[in-house]
Amino acid sequence: MAVYTDINEDDLKAFLKAYDAGSLLSYRGIAEGVENSNFLMHTDRFPLILTLYEKRVDENDLPFYLGLMQHLADRGLSCPLPLPRNDGALYGRLCGRPAALISFLEGMWLRKPAPQHCRELGAALARMHLAGQDFSLRRENALSLRGWVDLWDKSATRADEVQIGLESEITEELALLEDRWPVDLPEGVIHADLFPDNVFFIGEKLSGIIDFYFACNDFLAYDLAICLNAWCFEKDGAFNVTKARALLDGYESVRSLSDTEIEALPLLARGSALRFFLTRLYDWLMTPAGALVVKKDPLEYLRYLRFHRSVRSAGEYGLERA
Amino acid sequence: MAVYTDINEDDLKAFLKAYDAGSLLSYRGIAEGVENSNFLMHTDRFPLILTLYEKRVDENDLPFYLGLMQHLADRGLSCPLPLPRNDGALYGRLCGRPAALISFLEGMWLRKPAPQHCRELGAALARMHLAGQDFSLRRENALSLRGWVDLWDKSATRADEVQIGLESEITEELALLEDRWPVDLPEGVIHADLFPDNVFFIGEKLSGIIDFYFACNDFLAYDLAICLNAWCFEKDGAFNVTKARALLDGYESVRSLSDTEIEALPLLARGSALRFFLTRLYDWLMTPAGALVVKKDPLEYLRYLRFHRSVRSAGEYGLERA
Numbered sequence: 001m002a003v004y005t006d007i008n009e010d011d012l013k014a015f016l017k018a019y020d021a022g023s024l025l026s027y028r029g030i031a032e033g034v035e036n037s038n039f040l041m042h043t044d045r046f047p048l049i050l051t052l053y054e055k056r057v058d059e060n061d062l063p064f065y066l067g068l069m070q071h072l073a074d075r076g077l078s079c080p081l082p083l084p085r086n087d088g089a090l091y092g093r094l095c096g097r098p099a100a101l102i103s104f105l106e107g108m109w110l111r112k113p114a115p116q117h118c119r120e121l122g123a124a125l126a127r128m129h130l131a132g133q134d135f136s137l138r139r140e141n142a143l144s145l146r147g148w149v150d151l152w153d154k155s156a157t158r159a160d161e162v163q164i165g166l167e168s169e170i171t172e173e174l175a176l177l178e179d180r181w182p183v184d185l186p187e188g189v190i191h192a193d194l195f196p197d198n199v200f201f202i203g204e205k206l207s208g209i210i211d212f213y214f215a216c217n218d219f220l221a222y223d224l225a226i227c228l229n230a231w232c233f234e235k236d237g238a239f240n241v242t243k244a245r246a247l248l249d250g251y252e253s254v255r256s257l258s259d260t261e262i263e264a265l266p267l268l269a270r271g272s273a274l275r276f277f278l279t280r281l282y283d284w285l286m287t288p289a290g291a292l293v294v295k296k297d298p299l300e301y302l303r304y305l306r307f308h309r310s311v312r313s314a315g316e317y318g319l320e321r322a
Numbered sequence: 323m324a325v326y327t328d329i330n331e332d333d334l335k336a337f338l339k340a341y342d343a344g345s346l347l348s349y350r351g352i353a354e355g356v357e358n359s360n361f362l363m364h365t366d367r368f369p370l371i372l373t374l375y376e377k378r379v380d381e382n383d384l385p386f387y388l389g390l391m392q393h394l395a396d397r398g399l400s401c402p403l404p405l406p407r408n409d410g411a412l413y414g415r416l417c418g419r420p421a422a423l424i425s426f427l428e429g430m431w432l433r434k435p436a437p438q439h440c441r442e443l444g445a446a447l448a449r450m451h452l453a454g455q456d457f458s459l460r461r462e463n464a465l466s467l468r469g470w471v472d473l474w475d476k477s478a479t480r481a482d483e484v485q486i487g488l489e490s491e492i493t494e495e496l497a498l499l500e501d502r503w504p505v506d507l508p509e510g511v512i513h514a515d516l517f518p519d520n521v522f523f524i525g526e527k528l529s530g531i532i533d534f535y536f537a538c539n540d541f542l543a544y545d546l547a548i549c550l551n552a553w554c555f556e557k558d559g560a561f562n563v564t565k566a567r568a569l570l571d572g573y574e575s576v577r578s579l580s581d582t583e584i585e586a587l588p589l590l591a592r593g594s595a596l597r598f599f600l601t602r603l604y605d606w607l608m609t610p611a612g613a614l615v616v617k618k619d620p621l622e623y624l625r626y627l628r629f630h631r632s633v634r635s636a637g638e639y640g641l642e643r644a
Contacts, residue, residue: 009432024524025429026428030350031350031352040350040362106347106364108346110331112330112331
């Protein structure tokens, strides 16, 4: 929740010369988004989001992220559309950082999503998976098995500072996932970070999906497993099976899951829970006290992981067919 | 630079029922403003700022602040206009806090203002002073002499932690200002916090003044002294007399300063420098290490104070008549 880089008007005007975006009227730093600096900009033509990519985003990945947004928007998905510069490039440089102008999407992210929103989400996720099938660029998922092992190597010896017994529990979990992780599920472009704050609604209707900066190629069903964790647990830690059923039904209203995908779902959900547990644990241990960052509790995702460990089949997620 | 309170869509919709503001399309936390939580909101009718007043703003002062904005806007000043509720009230309650909807002003605050912007500022300040003359409510300046003494009582014994010698230097300065502070200058409603981030420009033209949450009744020339400090020093600490002359000329193009106001200006500038030094020092000493706040350097204003102490007459600010 921070603007990391402030911009002065001279640099901004120079940056805008490369675009046909109209005349600048205002720009205000917005507090959402933790990886980049974002500004809501008005010109005399349209509202825009100006994003400055901070060091956590690798510039080499920008053609993938921005190209994907363009690809999906071209296919009718409601997602931010990068405004190309006059020379066709999808981003330029501002304050020494890569920076892009992106269309502003109306809508609000829901602090308290209901089952019908999960259904909308599922359908939109499936549409995104289908629309991404013919996207030509590839990006490996840096936060899959290999990435989890790397993160764990950096955190394991200090994990018991957070909770006694964590070191052995997670080491065991990781070994099991390495052993059993699927190899042959349907693949494609996944969003990989589809938390409620990345999905906008106007009333009951989903109006847009944002923040494609973790998007990559991986199992499509893994994206669904991420949403199960991010959308279907209540604040008290209870799993809301009504929301899960709505999410899965919404997804299957657009794209049917195969039997192997359904069978793999509990394991994918464990992996997804471990992925967010590990990045949160790493940030928790490595962020210096007093840094201007709100640290997220890794133990929330440990509880989700333990829940999925107890799940025997996707039927427990409300999927009738399982 | 923070959103302190997050809002959920249900509470917001309930809040909006008391207004005729159109149908909600989006709201995003904005990173500007340190005292309150601010959101940029779009409805199908117009953009708005939603402000939640946090504990540093006394609810008893809201009729003054919001009434003043309405009064000034009615007289043609470009400042945010509170949208009244259907029952006529200028604010309601949201998340347990007083909250108001205020018109969105286009424009950008300048990170690098030039002399011509200072001239525009001076003229707008004088217009504000004239337009405020018939405003019926009064609010004492809580951060004038009496407030400085209170702040200093809380900080004096620890001041030498920040710089050796501060305790005696500031005690002496405060005694001198108490002794010589003017009593008979023209009074009226002043903004009292007119820093560059509270003044918007589109190109060379001033497009609006915002953030009236320190406004109060005091000497009009004291407001000008605040601007001398906030706008006319360069980042290296040098006083830019070209900017000061432009500021004063701009002001006098709308409202002439009296001889006693001109004579008092160096002393008012010392008082203004002391006021910001004292609030910054207090925050510096009292903010716990690790708090999610960027602390401002009090010593910047100590340097300004020392500069004004060396000034013999307002002629040194570029005022030809002095």
